[in-house]
Amino acid sequence: xxxxxxxxxKEIADCKNDRTSNISLELIDNSPFHLRGSFPGPExxxxxxxxxxxxxxxxxxxxxxxxxxxxxxxxxxxxxxSASGAICLDILKDAWSPVLTxxxxxxxxxxxxxxxxxxxxxxxxxxxxxTTSKGSFEETARYWTHIYAGGPGAKDPKGSxxxxxxxxxxxxxxxxxDQFEGLGFPRNKVIDVLxxxxxxxxxxxxxxEDRVVEELLKS
Amino acid sequence: MKVEVKHWHAVAxxxxxxxxxxxxxxxxxxxxxxxxxxxxxPYEGCCPACKVPGDDCPLIWGxxxxxxxxxxxxxxxxTAASKQQCPMDRRPWVTAERxxxxxxxxxxxxxxxxxxxxxxxxxxxxxxxxxxx
Numbered sequence: 495x496x497x498x499x500x501x502x503x504k505e506i507a508d509c510k511n512d513r514t515s516n517i518s519l520e521l522i523d524n525s526p527f528h529l530r531g532s533f534p535g536p537e538x539x540x541x542x543x544x545x546x547x548x549x550x551x552x553x554x555x556x557x558x559x560x561x562x563x564x565x566x567x568x569x570x571x572x573x574x575x576s577a578s579g580a581i582c583l584d585i586l587k588d589a590w591s592p593v594l595t596x597x598x599x600x601x602x603x604x605x606x607x608x609x610x611x612x613x614x615x616x617x618x619x620x621x622x623x624x625t626t627s628k629g630s631f632e633e634t635a636r637y638w639t640h641i642y643a644g645g646p647g648a649k650d651p652k653g654s655x656x657x658x659x660x661x662x663x664x665x666x667x668x669x670x671x672d673q674f675e676g677l678g679f680p681r682n683k684v685i686d687v688l689x690x691x692x693x694x695x696x697x698x699x700x701x702x703e704d705r706v707v708e709e710l711l712k713s
Numbered sequence: 714m715k716v717e718v719k720h721w722h723a724v725a726x727x728x729x730x731x732x733x734x735x736x737x738x739x740x741x742x743x744x745x746x747x748x749x750x751x752x753x754x755p756y757e758g759c760c761p762a763c764k765v766p767g768d769d770c771p772l773i774w775g776x777x778x779x780x781x782x783x784x785x786x787x788x789x790x791x792t793a794a795s796k797q798q799c800p801m802d803r804r805p806w807v808t809a810e811r812x813x814x815x816x817x818x819x820x821x822x823x824x825x826x827x828x829x830x831x832x833x834x835x836x837x838x839x840x841x842x843x844x845x846x
Contacts, residue, residue, distance in 0.1 A: 497761025501753050557751060558792050591800040592789050593750035 498556050502526050505596045517600045519550075527552040530566065531600045535643065536608045540635035541569070544643025548603060549579070550596065560590035561599060570631075570638040570665075572612040572621035581606070582616035619689060623665055627695025634665030664689040670698070679710045687713060729756045729772050731780050750800060751785035760784040775799050776807040 503526060509519045522528045529550040535541030547566040553559045563586055565579035573582040583606055585594060615621035624631045639645035641659070661671050664685050670693060674684045687709045691701055731747070748755050749772075759770035760782035773783035779801045781789075789795045790806055799806045 497752055500761065504753050558789060559794070588794065590794060591798075591803070592785075593800040 498552065498554070499526060501557060502552055502596075508595075509597050512597070515597060515601065517597050517604075519596060522549070529596070531563070531596060533600055533604045535639060535645065536604055539608055540632045541571075541607045541639050541643070542645065544639035544645035546603075546607075546643055548600065557592035557594075560586050560594075561596065562586075563599065563603065568638060568642040569607070570620060570635040571607060572610045572615045572617060572624045573606060574620075575617050576620055577617075580616055582611075582614060619692065622692045623694060626692055626697045630665055630695045634662070637662050637665075660685055665694055667694075674706060674710065677707065677710075683710060683713060727757075727767075729780075731756055731772065749782045749785055750779075751781055751789060754782070756780065756782070774809040776809045777802050777804050778809075 506519050506526065506529075509515075509517055517531065517533050519529050519531050522530050529552070531548040531550050533546055533548075535544035535546060545567070546569065548563050549566050551562040553562065564581055565574055568576065568579070570576060574580070581603065583602065585591075585599065585602055610621075610624060612621040612624045620631075623634070636645070641663070660682070661668050666685060666688050670688060671681065671684050674688070675681045687706060691706065691709060693701055693706065747757075749760070752761050754761065756772055757766060759766040762784055763770040771783050772780050773786050774780050777799050779799050781800070786800075786806075789800055790797055795806075797806055798804060
């Protein structure tokens with residue numbers, strides 16, 4: 495118990511003294527066992543320019559048990575749940591070792607952003623988007639970085655104000671959404687179905703309009 | 714001239730012979746060179762469960778050459794999550810035999826005696842431990 499506190503305090507101090515890694519740690523609600531870590535999005539990725547925050551909970555038996563980490567900032571990435579921020583990374587589970595630190599684990603998260611692992615996804619829909627049309631995936635990830643992580647403005651897709659955002663967030667094309675909305679389905683339902691079907695890029699040709707309408711009628 | 718020694722202080726200092734050159738010990742704390750990787754307390758200190766450093770809280774060496782406080786390492790190896798692997802390199806943990814008198818054992822940089830290296834200095838300022846071993 496005391497050992498855990500001592501080690502965590504040391505880790506927080508180490509992080510403060512280290513200016514080269516760009517990793518920062520701060521307390522949430524005054525407990526050293528509930529922290530907020532943050533790091534910049536890695537360069538040459540769709541996350542570049544963003545500032546990503548991570549919720550960190552230090553379990554009672556730390557460092558013999560892994561820290562619990564999840565993204566506070568919304569991230570569009572195959573190994574991060576787009577809804578909850580849950581992260582799929584081996585060292586946070588069965589590959590944990592007590593010599594890993596808060597800093598080294600946050601650096602691992604940063605490098606996870608550089609190298610998505612779509613074969614072991616946390617978010618299956620995002621992973622499908624990544625594997626079928628990488629260019630479109632990157633555009634969406636960049637857009638998320640822009641609106642959620644304060645990243646630089648991506649080239650804004652044209653369209654109407656707040657609804658347009660919904661379409662871009664889902665990584666879809668306005669033309670496609672408009673097309674099915676024109677058949678009389680509610681817009682948010684159309685976005686939901688097209689996202690689930692991965693109606694993007696080259697995949698669009700694989701999915702018949704009848705299939706989409708069928709799904710729309712089902713939901 | 715006749716010199717009479719009236720009294721003298723014995724000064725002793727010890728450190729575990731971890732195979733790391735003693736010159737490295739004085740570099741800043743964040744160098745992490747001389748702390749147990751599990752509890753982050755210096756080797757010369759004791760594991761968080763003990764109060765007194767020394768023979769009651771010894772170090773343990775793996776054949777992979779990694780060193781930890783024995784109590785820390787045993788606690789880790791005792792968990793199912795460890796899969797009995799060294800925390801540093803994930804190789805199966807094999808405790809290295811260390812003989813008194815210190816001939817090198819299997820891997821190169823594990824050398825030295827089976828206990829603290831003791832340096833005494835009568836009336837002289839403490840000297841650094843002898844180089845190598």
